[in-house]
């Protein structure tokens with residue numbers, strides 16, 4: 561059994577904790593609480609051990625007696641998943657994980673340089689095997705890597721341009737926006753393109769991004785110059801056969817991010833999550849002149865697509881060598897076909 565702790569029990573951390581608890585080869589030792597909230601109450605109701613995180617801590621005044629502190633948690637685990645807000649992970653690496661010699665998984669808010677290894681299971685599982693520190697790329701980068709890796713393996717990619725239309729905030733988040741504007745990212749390229757190259761090292765990609773007043777998923781539009789000619793049916797089949805990608809159709813009335821989220825709820829997924837990247841079948845196109853320019857659109861559920869990646873990454877870091885088997889084991893728990 562791989563013993564895992566989760567530091568940072570928010571949007572990503574609480575999902576990782578539940579996913580770890582679901583694995584037959586892993587044991588969730590506990591989660592941290594930094595400041596008391598309903599999340600802490602949920603962790604308590606689920607029977608998770610709660611450790612006091614570094615910094616401000618108001619657990620005791622709110623009736624929660626912690627099971628220990630960060631030091632106690634780190635003594636018990638093989639791997640810690642750090643899902644604290646961006647830049648806190650780097651501080652934790654130097655302050656806790658390195659001195660305690662505990663393996664650590666970081667999230668996309670941290671820079672690639674802090675680990676030197678960035679991860680998307682179906683693209684570069686082997687790079688994480690036996691590593692001490694690995695970073696899961698962001699939700700957007702995970703979405704780009706999954707579908708571009710499939711395209712690259714089948715057709716070869718000359719170059720890519722992708723635009724990310726990003727949700728303004730997570731659904732629970734009352735602090736971020738916009739609520740009435742479209743906000744372009746005023747840097748060229750946006751950080752996503754270079755981030756994709758930390759996983760798909762040889763793919764030439766240029767990205768642009770903007771934020772919109774929505775909390776339901778990101779939407780990407782991609783234009784890919786292929787090295788080999790493609791036909792539409794083969795591209796659709798390729799996406800259907802690729803793991804953690806779901807082809808959705810206007811014909812089934814899944815024509816928006818809102819309907820995809822409702823679909824995920826109706827499937828009975830935990831929290832109504834959709835960890836697969838959803839590619840719209842009717843929005844896949846190939847230029848008719850040379851058949852080597854592919855266009856498609858995809859939706860990314862920002863709160864959940866990186867969760868299976870965390871699970872596979874833990875296995876790889878603990879020396880489990882069969883990436884495909886790990887992906888299958890993880891998918892089973894999530895109900896991903």
Ligand code: NAD
Pocket residue numbers: 567568569570571572573592593594595599613614615643644645646647648667668669670697698699730862863866
């Ligand atoms: P969040 O704000 O929802 O959760 C962060 C949690 O960490 C909170 O519970 C907070 O109380 C806790 N925390 C704060 N400081 C702490 C400390 N010093 N020690 C321990 N816990 C502390 O954030 P999130 O959205 O879950 O993001 C976490 C990481 O995941 C970031 O790197 C982010 O970029 C990345 N990420 C977020 C999303 C998303 O859409 N939310 C998607 C992919 C990756």
